[in-house]
Amino acid sequence: MILGLYEVHLPVRDLDKSIEFYERLGLEFDHRIEDRLAFLWIVKDQSWLGLWKTDNVELEYHPSIRHIAFEVSLEGLRNSVTWLKEKGCEPRKAFGFEPVEPFVMPNPREGFGHAKIHFNDLDGNSLEFI
Structure with a gap:
């Protein structure tokens, strides 16, 4: 039934700077929704990363989130x-x-x-x- 992982999401403070950061790592920008959410392909047409702009990225780190x-x-x-x-x-x-x-x-x-x-x-x- 499950064939792989399609998307993951992370909180970010500055959407534009984060898009640039992930593009430097080789991810391909696809689209953004207003100034709050952007999607970049990890593997084109297979898996992508969603970046959510928020003022609250200071969540206590835990690898599960x-x-x-x-x-x-x-x-x-x-x-x-x-x-x-x-x-x-x-x-x-x-x-x-x-x-x-x-x-x-x-x-x-x-x-x-x-x-x-x-x-x-x-x-x-x-x-x-x-």
């Missing part, structure tokens, strides 16, 4: 720290790992691990390349 993990290629992940810095993003420490390179989180239940790097958007929403 302000986190997106973007799937990237292994080669992209290998170059992610340099690539992010070139885009004006600063990778951040996560799970005790310093952001000098992607790190692997073991998944003993599945018998493999996930390589990833974490960073934040302009409003402190947690982003991840995995």
